[in-house]
Amino acid sequence: MAVTIPDAHKDLVEGAVYAVLTTVAPNGQPENTVIWCSWDGEHVLVNTADGRRKADNIKRNPRVALTAVDPQNPFRWVDIRGVVESVEEDDDFSNINKHCFIYTGNEEYYGSVQPAEMKGQEKRLVFNIKPERVLVFPPPGQN
Amino acid sequence: MAVTIPDAHKDLVEGAVYAVLTTVAPNGQPENTVIWCSWDGEHVLVNTADGRRKADNIKRNPRVALTAVDPQNPFRWVDIRGVVESVEEDDDFSNINKHCFIYTGNEEYYGSVQPAEMKGQEKRLVFNIKPERVLVFPPPGQN
Numbered sequence: 001m002a003v004t005i006p007d008a009h010k011d012l013v014e015g016a017v018y019a020v021l022t023t024v025a026p027n028g029q030p031e032n033t034v035i036w037c038s039w040d041g042e043h044v045l046v047n048t049a050d051g052r053r054k055a056d057n058i059k060r061n062p063r064v065a066l067t068a069v070d071p072q073n074p075f076r077w078v079d080i081r082g083v084v085e086s087v088e089e090d091d092d093f094s095n096i097n098k099h100c101f102i103y104t105g106n107e108e109y110y111g112s113v114q115p116a117e118m119k120g121q122e123k124r125l126v127f128n129i130k131p132e133r134v135l136v137f138p139p140p141g142q143n
Numbered sequence: 144m145a146v147t148i149p150d151a152h153k154d155l156v157e158g159a160v161y162a163v164l165t166t167v168a169p170n171g172q173p174e175n176t177v178i179w180c181s182w183d184g185e186h187v188l189v190n191t192a193d194g195r196r197k198a199d200n201i202k203r204n205p206r207v208a209l210t211a212v213d214p215q216n217p218f219r220w221v222d223i224r225g226v227v228e229s230v231e232e233d234d235d236f237s238n239i240n241k242h243c244f245i246y247t248g249n250e251e252y253y254g255s256v257q258p259a260e261m262k263g264q265e266k267r268l269v270f271n272i273k274p275e276r277v278l279v280f281p282p283p284g285q286n
Contacts, residue, residue, distance in 0.1 A: 018212060018217035020163045020175065020210045020212070022165045022173040022175060022208065023173070024167055024171055024173050028167055028171075028204050028206050029206045029208075029224055030165040030166070030167050030173045030206060030208040030224070031208060031224060032163065032165060032208040032209075032210040032222050032224075033222070034210065034212055034217065034220050034222070034280070061171050063170070063171050063172045063173060064173060065165065065173040065175040066175075067163045067175040067177065069161060069163070069177055069212075069214075071212075071214040071215075071217065072214075074161035074177065074214065077177050079175050079176070079177070081172055081173070081174060081175075137177075
């Protein structure tokens with residue numbers, strides 16, 4: 001049975017909640033980044049530029065963690081452990097634009113969050129994170 | 144020169160901000176926990192009960208990450224990479240009570256957050272985390 005995210009906590013990965021993504025460097029040092037994410041029903045999606053440390057780290061160790069805390073209520077959070085099952089190139093910018101819209105309301109990432117002239121200057125990658133263990137607080141049924 | 148936390152971001156580790164602590168399990172899986180912390184001028188202090196996974200993980204790999212995002216403003220955060228330099232037993236509960244006061248206003252952890260009868264039933268440990276690299280947003284001087 002696929003590990004999934006309880007309905008009562010899906011907003012934390014589907015909405016405009018800034019989450020912490022953890023990757024592990026080759027020396028065993030965990031490295032966190034504050035990121036945008038979304039949920040496709042089976043994976044948490046995180047978009048990054050190729051060449052960043054987190055992209056390098058997951059090539060060697062695909063195990064990641066992702067934690068999203070409700071900014072309105074620190075006692076409501078989702079904590080995911082999983083693996084980056086695949087990395088896709090976001091060559092038409094559809095994923096980064098989707099994330100941009102969720103988090104900022106702007107439909108185009110380049111020209112709003114990033115300068116328009118950076119479009120095409122960096123390769124965008126989508127990490128498809130498959131949850132292997134999901135903890136939520138409050139526990140399901142105790143909302 | 145010791146790596147420290149810029150003054151403009153100290154409130155994120157000194158105040159009542161719930162942070163994410165990352166430890167790494169022996170199989171390379173990063174594991175996050177939403178935690179209380181404080182800052183003693185050189186270390187971030189995190190209190191846990193002995194026997195929890197994070198206590199076991201750091202015995203094998205003392206490298207950790209700790210990220211605190213301002214719940215009022217996701218563009219203000221501190222992200223620390225470091226090592227657990229030492230682990231002390233909190234035998235008089237002074238550290239857990241201090242953290243309890245910062246986060247809840249209650250001076251006694253047992254009897255407020257935890258049932259009074261749990262006092263002495265678990266060994267409390269303090270992780271002294273020495274920062275080795277600190278990133279903040281916005282960058283210092285751009286607040």
